[in-house]
Each structure stands twice: as structure tokens, then as C-alpha cells.
Amino acid sequence: xxxxxxxxxxxxxxxxxxxxxxxxxxxxxxxxxxxxxxxxxxxxxxxxxxxxxxxxxxxxxxxxxxxxxxxxxxxxxxxxxxxxxxxxxxxxxxxxxxxxxxxxxxxxxxxxxxxxxxxxxxxxxxxxxxxxxxxxxxxxxxxxxxxxxxxxxxxxxxxxxxxxxxxxxxxxxxxxxxxxxxxxxxxxxxxxxxxxxxxxxxxxxxxxxxxxxxxxxxxxxxxxxxxxxxxxxxxxxxxxxxxxxxxxxxxxxxxxxxxxxxxxxxxxxxxxxxxxxxxxxxxxxxxxxx
Amino acid sequence: xxxxxxxxxxxxxxxxxxxxxxxxxxxxxxxxxxxxxxxxxxxxxxxxxxxxxxxxxxxxxxxxxxxxxxxxxxxxxxxxxxxxxxxxxxxxxxxxxxxxxxxxxxxxxxxxxxxxxxxxxxxxxxxxxxxxxxxxxxxxxxxxxxxxxxxxxxxxxxxxxxxxxxxxxxxxxxxxxxxxxxxxxxxxxxxxxxxxxxxxxxxxxxxxxxxxxxxxxxxxxxxxxxxxxxxxxxxxxxxxxxxxxxxxxxxxxxxxxxxxxxxxxxxx
Amino acid sequence: xxxxxxxxxxxxxxxxxxxxxxxxxxxxxxxxxxxxxxxxxxxxxxxxxxxxxxxxxxxxxxxxxxxxxxxxxxxxxxxxxxxxxxxxxxxxxxxxxxxxxxxxxxxxxxxxxxxxxxxxxxxxxxxxxxxxxxxxxxxxxxxxxxxxxxxxxxxxxxxxxxxxxxxxxxxxxxxxxxxxxxxxxxxxxxxxxxxxxxxxxxxxxxxxxxxxxxxxxxxxxxxxxxxxxxxxxxxxxxxxxxxxxxxxxxxxxxxxxxxxxxxxxxxxxxxxxxxxxxxxxxxxxxxxxxxxxxxxxxxxxxxxxxxx
Numbered sequence: 001x002x003x004x005x006x007x008x009x010x011x012x013x014x015x016x017x018x019x020x021x022x023x024x025x026x027x028x029x030x031x032x033x034x035x036x037x038x039x040x041x042x043x044x045x046x047x048x049x050x051x052x053x054x055x056x057x058x059x060x061x062x063x064x065x066x067x068x069x070x071x072x073x074x075x076x077x078x079x080x081x082x083x084x085x086x087x088x089x090x091x092x093x094x095x096x097x098x099x100x101x102x103x104x105x106x107x108x109x110x111x112x113x114x115x116x117x118x119x120x121x122x123x124x125x126x127x128x129x130x131x132x133x134x135x136x137x138x139x140x141x142x143x144x145x146x147x148x149x150x151x152x153x154x155x156x157x158x159x160x161x162x163x164x165x166x167x168x169x170x171x172x173x174x175x176x177x178x179x180x181x182x183x184x185x186x187x188x189x190x191x192x193x194x195x196x197x198x199x200x201x202x203x204x205x206x207x208x209x210x211x212x213x214x215x216x217x218x219x220x221x222x223x224x225x226x227x228x229x230x231x232x233x234x235x236x237x238x239x240x241x242x243x244x245x246x247x248x249x250x251x252x253x254x255x256x257x258x259x260x261x262x263x264x265x266x267x268x269x270x271x272x273x274x275x276x277x278x279x280x281x282x283x284x285x286x287x288x289x290x
Numbered sequence: 291x292x293x294x295x296x297x298x299x300x301x302x303x304x305x306x307x308x309x310x311x312x313x314x315x316x317x318x319x320x321x322x323x324x325x326x327x328x329x330x331x332x333x334x335x336x337x338x339x340x341x342x343x344x345x346x347x348x349x350x351x352x353x354x355x356x357x358x359x360x361x362x363x364x365x366x367x368x369x370x371x372x373x374x375x376x377x378x379x380x381x382x383x384x385x386x387x388x389x390x391x392x393x394x395x396x397x398x399x400x401x402x403x404x405x406x407x408x409x410x411x412x413x414x415x416x417x418x419x420x421x422x423x424x425x426x427x428x429x430x431x432x433x434x435x436x437x438x439x440x441x442x443x444x445x446x447x448x449x450x451x452x453x454x455x456x457x458x459x460x461x462x463x464x465x466x467x468x469x470x471x472x473x474x475x476x477x478x479x480x481x482x483x484x485x486x487x488x489x490x491x492x493x494x495x496x497x498x499x500x501x502x503x504x505x506x507x508x509x510x511x512x513x514x515x516x517x518x519x520x521x522x523x524x525x526x527x528x529x530x531x532x533x534x535x536x537x538x539x540x541x542x543x544x545x546x547x548x549x550x551x552x553x554x555x556x557x558x
Numbered sequence: 559x560x561x562x563x564x565x566x567x568x569x570x571x572x573x574x575x576x577x578x579x580x581x582x583x584x585x586x587x588x589x590x591x592x593x594x595x596x597x598x599x600x601x602x603x604x605x606x607x608x609x610x611x612x613x614x615x616x617x618x619x620x621x622x623x624x625x626x627x628x629x630x631x632x633x634x635x636x637x638x639x640x641x642x643x644x645x646x647x648x649x650x651x652x653x654x655x656x657x658x659x660x661x662x663x664x665x666x667x668x669x670x671x672x673x674x675x676x677x678x679x680x681x682x683x684x685x686x687x688x689x690x691x692x693x694x695x696x697x698x699x700x701x702x703x704x705x706x707x708x709x710x711x712x713x714x715x716x717x718x719x720x721x722x723x724x725x726x727x728x729x730x731x732x733x734x735x736x737x738x739x740x741x742x743x744x745x746x747x748x749x750x751x752x753x754x755x756x757x758x759x760x761x762x763x764x765x766x767x768x769x770x771x772x773x774x775x776x777x778x779x780x781x782x783x784x785x786x787x788x789x790x791x792x793x794x795x796x797x798x799x800x801x802x803x804x805x806x807x808x809x810x811x812x813x814x815x816x817x818x819x820x821x822x823x824x825x826x827x828x829x830x831x832x833x834x835x836x837x838x839x840x841x842x843x844x845x846x847x848x849x850x851x852x853x854x855x856x857x858x859x860x861x862x863x864x865x866x
Contacts, residue, residue: 208472212476220361315656390610396629
């Protein structure tokens with residue numbers, strides 16, 4: 001059989017192997033595209049601010065003598081416990097920053113592909129639907145874990161360093177697992193949440209609004225219903241409140257709402273399940289338009 | 291803006307009306323408008339629930355509407371709708387690459403911009419006022435014979451309408467020159483507008499929501515439900531109306547000028 | 559003939575990138591082909607002519623009036639953009655009637671014009687389907703329909719044949735020629751040179767933002783003295799014919815086509831060669847099947863001008 005050769009082309013005699021992580025190029029591209037937006041870089045840097053503040057508090061708590069002049073009477077409040085970690089991780093402002101990051105970096109993940117009919121191009125490669133979704137989710141995982149897991153573990157390490165002993169770590173050996181578990185829970189939930197909304201529209205501006213609006217609206221609705229019905233079960237409508245419940249459970253603290261934590265888990269799990277269903281239906285290489 | 295009637299060309303108002311009709315039709319039929327309309331009906335569902343749960347406690351029912359549902363309208367619904375539709379005036383055309391269809395028509399760019407603005411403001415007002423009408427009269431059903439009730443409703447509707455005008459004009463202005471107007475708009479609408487309300491004195495006057503709240507029918511502050519008018523140091527209603535109108539007009543003028551002079555290049 | 563569209567020293571930059579450089583043209587009525595490769599400046603030129611962009615230097619006028627922010631002109635102009643972009647969730651009919659409404663026609667006239675335009679582009683049966691369900695070719699045709707529905711005097715078409723099948727292209731080309739017969743001024747851009755050749759012999763060649771040549775394609779070719787003309791003769795005995803031309807000093811080069819059935823000659827003196835060819839053929843008793851000029855077409859002319 002004749003082979004076509006031209007200058008610069010050489011026939012490959014080796015074996016073709018499948019890429020081990022076919023989702024990785026999708027993730028890498030998603031992360032790089034996010035960082036290309038100047039505003040996002042500021043926001044991303046700002047997302048570390050709560051961690052810096054927490055670190056400062058830990059430092060002050062270990063050097064109370066140096067800060068006696070303005071810390072008088074507040075010694076009780078800046079004793080670092082797992083509860084402090086829970087407060088840091090479930091702080092509404094911190095969660096809001098994460099939502100802002102997702103608005104920037106996550107809204108267009110699938111919406112832009114739908115707009116530009118890129119799904120056909122993706123699936124004409126040796127790429128499965130799960131690879132595609134995993135690649136997109138990993139973008140969200142990256143951003144959430146970088147601002148939660150990494151600072152969380154670093155703060156713990158610095159606590160031990162400032163303490164000068166392993167006492168804190170030995171007193172709460174499960175704290176590492178709590179930090180990892182909570183960060184993973186946040187990452188998984190926000191990934192499903194963001195991709196669910198991104199898959200609903202080709203218009204990334206509309207998805208940005210949805211990401212923000214649904215998060216905020218769930219809180220407002222919960223507040224309104226709690227005000228009317230005066231029952232803590234209305235907090236189940238709030239994404240933020242459910243995350244706080246889960247956070248309290250993971251950090252072995254008393255949940256802020258007097259409702260079983262399993263209900264919050266079911267609500268968040270339900271959102272993830274709905275997202276999986278929608279993504280399964282929407283992500284197709286061929287779209288039939290009637 | 292003076293209407294022009296030159297030979298072979300339409301007057302400004304004629305162009306404005308044509309663009310209004312076109313985008314009122316287009317805007318109303320998108321899935322997004324339906325979603326926003328349904329979102330706006332949530333207060334109606336809450337109103338029905340409240341009437342059932344708090345049956346007989348008319349004072350509490352009215353308080354829920356005045357201080358809770360109005361919080362939803364004023365600080366959330368209006369802002370979200372205005373942000374999306376306001377930034378869409380230009381962003382929709384540039385992202386969708388449909389701008390050539392408009393600017394190669396015998397229509398002035400000012401008429402295009404204002405016609406689209408008017409269409410979207412009208413759509414939003416229909417959405418909001420429908421929800422407001424239903425929730426208000428469900429919750430105040432015991433007072434149908436009181437003429438003051440209808441005046442109160444008109445005040446609420448008027449305040450929300452002026453809020454829509456002002457917010458949409460501001461976000462439309464952002465949309466004419468910012469690529470990521472939505473993000474700046476979110477920071478303004480849910481950051482600045484929320485935070486500034488807690489500052490006493492004239493600092494409050496640097497927010498649009500202050501003037502909307504100044505137009506709301508007031509009740510004595512205090513009690514657990516005084517969320518809406520918390521820390522409000524109101525401006526005189528006439529001044530508040532004028533301020534909102536002037537703000538809307540100023541941002542619209544700036545936006546029209548930018549839209550006329552700027553070239554919008556599509557990303558290749 | 560008075561120019562319908564005139565540009566004087568027209569230049570446009572995109573930041574540091576030159577889109578169009580010092581273009582001075584007069585375009586008369588009839589079909590004018592604007593051709594050049596991708597990125598040559600064709601769309602930039604069309605956007606300047608349709609007032610979508612403002613020139614950095616120079617001016618562009620339609621009917622003697624500047625285009626930028628002069629929206630009154632657009633009653634007479636129809637533009638078919640290159641982008642495959644439409645308003646969402648509308649049918650072909652709604653798209654067309656909606657845009658016609660912007661001209662201020664009364665409702666009955668809108669309906670008549672829309673029906674006529676859809677008939678012209680053969681989309682009447684599909685008018686009530688959503689545009690997003692249309693094929694590429696159908697979308698291209700509805701774009702063309704919105705450009706002509708209001709019966710403009712000047713029609714500007716940016717890559718109108720893109721996405722059409724060969725039959726569709728032929729139909730649209732025939733349509734464009736019909737518009738020319740009706741006295742309209744049409745500018746058509748394409749980077750596919752045979753498409754332009756099929757529509758018109760009057761071309762503007764553009765490359766890297768500059769005008770290479772303007773006018774009738776054959777006249778342009780004749781003006782290119784640097785390059786010799788190529789003439790291909792398919793005949794019964796190409797070698798015998800070639801032998802007769804060997805002593806001829808005006809012949810620069812001769813080569814034989816596949817299987818020796820044709821002779822390809824390069825010469826600077828085309829007219830003189832043809833008269834000598836007649837003599838050679840008669841004297842040699844050679845049967846000539848076909849005579850053609852492989853380089854007397856747009857691609858060859860373009861390649862010469864660009865220096866390939």
C-alpha cells in the first residue's frame with residue numbers, strides 16, 4: 001500500500017495509547033481561561049482574605065501578651081478551637097466570595113460550549129460524557145479547594161507552629177479530616193450547582209445571574225418563611241444555611257438550626273442529584289431541534 | 291432629544307416606537323422572561339400561604355407584606371431584573387452579533403437604545419406589578435372598600451416603577467462600555483446598595499434604594515418585622531421622585547451618547 | 559456614470575493592526591465583486607460602507623452623503639452580514655416581519671414584502687419554523703431575504719454564498735444577477751474567486767488592507783505586463799505545433815500537457831501569437847480541439863498581484 005509522504009510528515013510506527021486523564025485538558029483550559037479575566041484575578045486574591053484574617057487571629061491568640069493593650073477581656077473569644085475553624089469555613093462572607101468566584105469562573109463552563117456548538121467537537125474526540133463533565137467539574141473543584149482546603153490546612157500548620165507544640169493537633173486529631181471533608185463537600189456541591197445552571201442556558205450572562213440569584217434568593221426566601229412560620233425547618237430552603245449545618249456537623253459543633261443535619265444533607269444531595277440528571281440529558285453530542 | 295423629520299427618514303419618535311414594538315415582542319417570548327415572571331410570582335405564593343397560616347391576624351398579615359415581601363421586591367426582584375435587562379440592551383446585541391441588523395436600519399442609534407430600554411422597562415414593570423398587585427390584594431383583601439388601600443398600592447407600584455427606571459438606566463449605562471457589566475452590577479446592586487443602607491445620615495442618599503424606600507408608605511419603626519425601613523432617614527417624596535427621574539435621565543443620556551459614538555467590534 | 563459609493567483615503571486600524579489602508583474607490587451601479595483572502599479587509603470595508611464602524615482617516619459616502627451616524631441612508635441600503643447570527647427563538651417569518659417593521663411599513667405591506675422575499679429565497683414552506691432548526695443554507699437564505707425585503711437600491715452582501723450547496727449558490731447568483739438587471743448596485747464579497755467570476759467581471763481585489771486592483775478582470779490581466787500570458791492549445795499533434803514555434807523569439811516557454819495532448823505556451827505578445835497560431839495550424843494541418851488561457855482568471859490574476 002502506498003503511503004503519502006510530504007516534507008515534514010513522517011509515518012508513526014509506534015502504538016497509540018489512550019490519554020490517562022482525558023478530562024485534564026478541559027480542566028486546564030477552564031482554569032487558564034478564568035485567570036485570563038483581569039477582574040477574576042482580583043476576586044481570586046480577595047478570596048484568600050478570610051484565611052489571612054483567620055491566620056492573624058490565630059497569631060494574636062498565641063501572642064496575647066503582645067496584644068494585651070487592645071485584647072483585654074477578649075481572651076475568651078480568641079481561643080482557637082475546632083469551632084473557630086467552623087466559623088471561618090462557614091462564614092457567610094466567605095461563602096459569598098466563593099459564589100462570586102463561581103459567577104466569574106463557572107457560569108460559562110457549559111453555557112459557552114452550548115452557545116458555540118462545541119459539544120460536537122468534544123465528542124468527536126475519544127472523550128466520554130463523564131470525562132467531559134469531570135473536566136468541567138474539576139475547574140470548580142480547583143478554585144474551591146484552593147481557597148478552602150489549602151488555606152485551611154496551612155492555618156492548622158501555622159497554629160501548630162505558633163503554638164510551639166503538637167498539643168492542638170493531638171487534642172483534635174480529626175480536625176484535618178474535617179477540613180478535608182468540608183472542603184470536599186463544598187467543592188462537590190458547588191460543582192454540581194454551577195454546572196446545573198450553566199447547562200440550562202446558552203447565555204452565560206443569564207447563567208451568571210442565576211448562579212448568584214438562586215443562592216441569594218434561597219436565603220431571602222428562607223428568611224421570609226422563617227419570619228412567617230417561625231420554624232427552623234424553613235432554613236432548609238437556604239443553600240447557605242444547609243452548608244452551615246453540614247459544616248457544624250463536620251467540625252463536631254452544635255448546628256445553628258435546631259433541625260436534623262441529615263435533612264440538610266438530603267437537600268444538598270438533592271441538588272446534586274438534580275444536577276446529575278439535567279447534565280445527563282443536556283450534554284449530548286448531537287442536539288435534535290424540531 | 292428633538293424628534294427629527296427629515297426627508298426620506300423617520301422621526302425620532304417613529305423610530306422609537308418601532309424599536310419598542312420589536313423588542314417588546316422579542317423580549318416577552320424568551321424563556322428567560324418566563325423564568326423571571328415565575329420568580330416574581332413567588333411573593334404571590336407566599337401571600338396565599340400567609341393568608342392561610344395567619345388567618346384572622348390581619349395586622350400581622352399587613353406587616354408581613356409591608357416589611358417582608360416589599361424587601362423581596364425592593365432589594366432583590368427589581369435589582370435582579372434591572373441588572374439582567376439593563377445590561378442586555380447592548381450586551382445581547384454584541385454577544386449575539388445581531389447589532390448589524392439594527393444599526394443598518396434607518397433608525398437613529400439613540401432611538402434604538404431608548405426604544406429597547408423602554409421595551410424592557412415595560413416588560414419588567416408588567417412582571418413586577420402583576421406580582422405586586424396579586425400579593426398586595428391577597429394580603430389586604432379585608433380592606434377592599436377602603437379607597438386609601440388603592441392609593442397605597444399605587445404608591446408601592448410607583449416606587450417600584452421609578453426604581454426599575456433608575457436601576458435599568460444605570461445598568462444599561464454600565465452595559466454600554468463594560469465587558470463584564472453583570473459583575474460590576476452585582477457588586478453595586480447587592481454590595482453597595484445593601485451596605486450603604488446601614489450608614490446613618492446623608493450617606494444613605496448615595497444609593498438608589500434609599501429613594502425607593504423614601505417613597506414607601508411608612509409605619510412606626512420597631513418590632514421584629516421592620517426589615518425594610520430599618521435605619522431609614524427618608525428623603526421628601528417629591529425630592530425622591532425627582533432624584534430617581536434625574537438619575538435615570540442622566541444615565542440614559544450618557545448611555546445613548548456612548549452607544550452613538552462607540553464602535554462595537556465582535557470578538558472573532 | 560456617477561459613483562453610488564465613494565471612498566477617499568479610507569483607512570481603519572484595530573489598535574495596532576491595520577484593517578484597511580488608504581482606499582480610494584468609486585463604485586458604480588451593477589455588481590462589484592470584492593475579493594481577497596480571509597483577513598484581507600473585505601468585511602472591514604463593508605462595515606465602513608454600512609456605517610457600523612467609523613473611519614480613522616478618510617471618508618466613505620453613499621449617494622454623496624457621509625455614512626457614519628447617517629441612518630437616513632439605510633432606507634436605500636440592504637446589508638447581509640457574514641455572521642451566522644439571529645435573534646433567539648424566532649421563526650423565519652417573525653424575523654423578517656420584525657425587521658421590516660423597523661422601516662415603518664404598514665402591516666399589510668410588511669406581509670406582502672415578507673412573502674415576496676421568502677418566495678425569492680424559496681423559504682415559504684419553512685417560514686413558521688424556528689430559525690435555530692434551519693440548516694446552514696436556510697439560515698443564509700433568510701439572512702439574504704432580510705437584506706432585500708425592503709427593496710433597497712444598494713445591496714451589500716458579505717460572503718452571501720457561504721454555507722450554500724452548489725444548487726443554492728447557482729440560484730443565489732442568478733438572483734443577484736436579476737437584481738443587477740433591475741438597476742441595483744450590489745457589492746458582493748467572497749474569498750472564493752470562482753464564485754465572484756460567476757457573478758461579475760468587475761472586481762475590486764483587496765489584500766492585507768490595500769486595494770491591489772479594480773476594474774474588469776480581463777483588463778486587469780492585460781495590464782499585468784510583468785507576467786507572460788499562458789495559452790493552452792489542445793490539438794491532434796502538440797509536438798508538431800511546438801516545433802513551428804521554436805524559432806519564435808516572442809515565445810518564452812513551452813511545455814506539454816498530460817499525455818502530450820496539449821501545448822502550453824508563455825508569451826508577452828498574446829495577440830501576435832494568436833495570429834501566428836492561425837498560420838501554424840493551417841500550414842501544419844493540425845486539428846485544434848480547444849484554446850484556453852489558464853491564467854486569465856481571477857485566481858491567477860490575484861496570485862500575480864500578490865506576488866506568488
